[in-house]
Amino acid sequence: MNTPLRRLDGISYWVIEDPDGIHDFINTEVRKEWELDVRSLPGDPAGGDWLPTLPQRNWTLETIRTDEVGLNERIMNFVDAKTSYDFADHLAKRRQQLRHAIENYGIVIWPVVIRKEDMQILDGYCRCTTLKEMNIPRTYTYMGSL
Numbered sequence: 001m002n003t004p005l006r007r008l009d010g011i012s013y014w015v016i017e018d019p020d021g022i023h024d025f026i027n028t029e030v031r032k033e034w035e036l037d038v039r040s041l042p043g044d045p046a047g048g049d050w051l052p053t054l055p056q057r058n059w060t061l062e063t064i065r066t067d068e069v070g071l072n073e074r075i076m077n078f079v080d081a082k083t084s085y086d087f088a089d090h091l092a093k094r095r096q097q098l099r100h101a102i103e104n105y106g107i108v109i110w111p112v113v114i115r116k117e118d119m120q121i122l123d124g125y126c127r128c129t130t131l132k133e134m135n136i137p138r139t140y141t142y143m144g145s146l
Helices: 019-040 048-056 087-105 125-133
Strands: 005-008 012-015 058-065 112-115 118-121 138-145
Touching: 005 118, 019 048, 019 118, 019 138, 048 058, 087 125, 118 125, 125 138
Parallel strands: 112 138
Antiparallel strands: 005 012, 058 138, 112 118
């Protein structure tokens, strides 16, 4: 799989340009992570109804404004009382680490994964919220449409 390096608004990304390559990447590598998340979190805060739609989606590499990305409030407000896991707290820690790595080491990131029909993020909460916090106006996305 060809993953060239691209820069957008001072941020470096690994990108897959070919729609079939994006489709394969989403439905194998990224899907494994999502399925693990759905199994490990009680009550599925993301509402796994979107997971079965992945194979039918057409994926493209696009550039969008970071303020266009919608965050799933169920995920953002998810707290598991049994384990004391708080998504927002966990995200804040990860965001701080990612921002440090971007600003100090120029770390290369992957595009954010977006569902086109409602512009809701499916993968990349840390990347997207970090870019927003850094006032980065645009991001690369893998845009999935039905």
